[in-house]
Amino acid sequence: MSGLKFHGKSFHPQLPAWLLLAGMVLLGALTLGSCQRATPLPLRLTNITGHMPDLDFALTDDTGKAVTGADYRGKVVLLYFGYTHCPDVCPLTLAQLHVSMQRLGALADGARILFVSVDPTRDTPAILKTYVSAFDPRAVGLTGSPRAVEALSKRYRSAFTREPDASDSSYAVSHSSAIYVFDRAGHARVLATPSATQDDLVHDLHLLLNTQAES
Amino acid sequence: MRALGFAALLGVAMLPGALYATSANDVRVSHAWLRILPGDLPAGGYATLQNTGTQPAALTGAHSTTYADVMLHLSSVAGGTSRMRMAEAMSIPAQGTAKLAPGGYHLMLTRPVHPVIPGDHVLLTLTFADGSTLNTTFIARPANAADAGPDRPTQPATAHALPTTHGAVHDHD
Numbered sequence: 258m259s260g261l262k263f264h265g266k267s268f269h270p271q272l273p274a275w276l277l278l279a280g281m282v283l284l285g286a287l288t289l290g291s292c293q294r295a296t297p298l299p300l301r302l303t304n305i306t307g308h309m310p311d312l313d314f315a316l317t318d319d320t321g322k323a324v325t326g327a328d329y330r331g332k333v334v335l336l337y338f339g340y341t342h343c344p345d346v347c348p349l350t351l352a353q354l355h356v357s358m359q360r361l362g363a364l365a366d367g368a369r370i371l372f373v374s375v376d377p378t379r380d381t382p383a384i385l386k387t388y389v390s391a392f393d394p395r396a397v398g399l400t401g402s403p404r405a406v407e408a409l410s411k412r413y414r415s416a417f418t419r420e421p422d423a424s425d426s427s428y429a430v431s432h433s434s435a436i437y438v439f440d441r442a443g444h445a446r447v448l449a450t451p452s453a454t455q456d457d458l459v460h461d462l463h464l465l466l467n468t469q470a471e472s
Numbered sequence: 473m474r475a476l477g478f479a480a481l482l483g484v485a486m487l488p489g490a491l492y493a494t495s496a497n498d499v500r501v502s503h504a505w506l507r508i509l510p511g512d513l514p515a516g517g518y519a520t521l522q523n524t525g526t527q528p529a530a531l532t533g534a535h536s537t538t539y540a541d542v543m544l545h546l547s548s549v550a551g552g553t554s555r556m557r558m559a560e561a562m563s564i565p566a567q568g569t570a571k572l573a574p575g576g577y578h579l580m581l582t583r584p585v586h587p588v589i590p591g592d593h594v595l596l597t598l599t600f601a602d603g604s605t606l607n608t609t610f611i612a613r614p615a616n617a618a619d620a621g622p623d624r625p626t627q628p629a630t631a632h633a634l635p636t637t638h639g640a641v642h643d644h645d
Contacts, residue, residue, distance in 0.1 A: 344514040344581075345547045346554045348507050349574035352616040387510040391615035420557070434554040451549050451575070 298464045301457040302438070302447035309437070309445035312336070314409040316373070319386035319398035326443055333368040333465045335449075336437040338415055340376035340430050341388045347372075350436070351392040353455060358393055360459045364466045367441070370396040375417035375432045377406055413437055413445075440465050495600035498525025499564060504610040505620040506581065507574075508590055515588065517542070517579030517596065517610055518572045518620070523564040530561040530601035531570070533579075538594050540583035547575050556580075561601055590614040 297306075312334055313326035335354060339347035351372065358365040372389050374380035377400045380388075385398025400406070410417060415433035436449040438461065446465060449458050504519035523529045533544045546559040562577040564570040572578050579596070588594060592612040597605050613621055 341509070341513055343554075343556065344507070344509065344516040345545065345556060345574055345578045346549075348509060348516065348615055352507075352574075352618055355616045356618065384511065388513065388615075391510050393616065420555075429556045431553050431555040433552055434549045435552055450552065451554075 298446075298461075298468065300447050300461045300464060302449050302453055302461050305437075305445050305448050309414075309448075310412055311445065312439045312443040313412070314373075314399070314401075314405065316399040316401035316405055316409070317382055319382045319389060319400075321382045324399070329369055329371070329439075330443050331441050333441055333462060334439040334443075335368065335370045335462075336373065336413070336439065337370065338373050338375050338410060338417060338432045340374050340432070341380050341384055342376065343430070343432075346434065348392070350434075350451075351389070351396065354396075354436070355393040357455055357459050357462065358395055360455075361462055361466065364463065365395060367466045368395060368462060372396055372398050373406060373409060374398065374400040375406060375410065376419075376430050377401060377403055438462070438465065440468065493525050493527055494604035495523075495525070495527075495529035495531075495564075495602050496598075496604035496606040498523050498527070499529055499531075499598075499600070499606060500524060501598070501606065501608045503620040504596075504608050505617070506588070506594055506610045506612045507615060507617060508588055508612045509615050512584070515539070515581040515584070515612075516574065517581055518574065519608065519610070520569060520571050521562075521564050522569045523566055526566050528566050529564040531564065531572075532561045532599050532601050534596045534598045536581065536594065536596045538584060538586070538588060539581040540585065541581070542596065543580045543582075544577065545580045546577050549575075588612050590617075 300306075311326065312329065315323070315325050318324045337350060337354070339350065341347075351370070354370050358368065358370070361368070370389070370393060372385070374385060380398070380400050382398065382400060385400055389396035389398040410433070413433075415435070417430055417432040420429045420431060434451050436458075437445060438447045438449065440446050447461050500522045502520045502522070505517075507516040507518070509515060517534070521529075521531060531544065534542045536542055544559045544562065545556055547554065547556045549555075559577060562570055562572070570577070590612050594610045594612055595607060596610050597607050599605050611620060
């Protein structure tokens with residue numbers, strides 16, 4: 258209160274304007290330095306920045322190691338739900354992601370494709386390892402207890418259902434077809450739906466990979 | 473008489489006036505390939521089917537000596553969810569084309585009797601709703617392949633080149 262009074266009473270009329278300008282410059286500098294969201298990235302895919310929670314889970318990777326979302330901080334993450342006994346759509350998606358990664362060249366080393374199995378009964382870490390390795394060296398298979406997989410799926414408002422028609426081990430699993438993309442800080446940024454073009458995905462990954470991790 | 477003999481021999485139900493117009497006779501297959509996944513995981517089968525005939529054709533499935541099971545499936549995306557279900561048939565319009573393609577109709581091949589590796593040629597017998605069959609060679613491609621491959625832009629049906637007891641009827645027969 259005394260400060261306000263002091264400003265109002267004693268300063269030259271020009272000074273508050275000068276201070277205001279200085280303040281704006283300072284604020285601008287702080288904004289640029291600490292928070293990239295002030296200047297939104299021109300992302301082309303469905304922008305989910307601020308609308309989906311940060312990447313977090315407790316699962317087992319394809320080497321059998323327990324991992325959490327924090328293990329992938331510093332990487333741009335492409336999260337995709339699927340299962341290995343899916344002969345059509347999952348391989349199609351992973352093959353397309355592989356082509357996108359190739360188009361990114363050396364930048365792609367800063368990205369990870371996390372293929373989360375919605376069929377943890379059949380998809381062991383070893384099976385997942387062979388499977389994802391057949392598509393891209395930057396792909397990691399994740400599995401876990403049905404509850405842990407469901408928790409991750411629900412976190413991103415995704416869903417999967419084991420189709421009831423099959424009687425034996427050849428059942429199909431319906432699952433979310435979207436790819437969730439997270440920045441290096443683990444923030445959800447864009448959603449790639451099946452109708453999204455590869456050019457747009459590569460464009461957005463390029464932007465995110467060229468942005469350093471900052472919270 | 474000759475035509476009737478053929479029909480009886482082949483066990484093909486034919487429409488009057490279209491004695492030789494079996495689907496197997498009308499359909500040309502190209503870009504036939506299999507997506508080979510690691511281990512014993514199911515493979516996906518894809519091809520372009522062109523119907524040169526004046527009657528619509530319908531692919532009902534396929535069988536092979538290399539895989540214990542071959543099923544015609546249909547993948548779909550609705551409400552953001554990918555689904556796969558068995559399909560009765562894929563229709564190929566007269567003078568038209570239909571594709572077994574990733575994300576849509578495809579063959580799901582399970583339980584290979586021996587390991588199939590990329591580069592292998594796998595013989596599949598396509599079956600049509602009219603009972604006719606067509607032997608086709610599919611090229612095995614790696615898991616991350618997008619199509620039949622640049623090295624093999626077309627993959628003609630090879631029924632004429634392979635000994636078979638139930639091959640397609642040909643115009644020149």
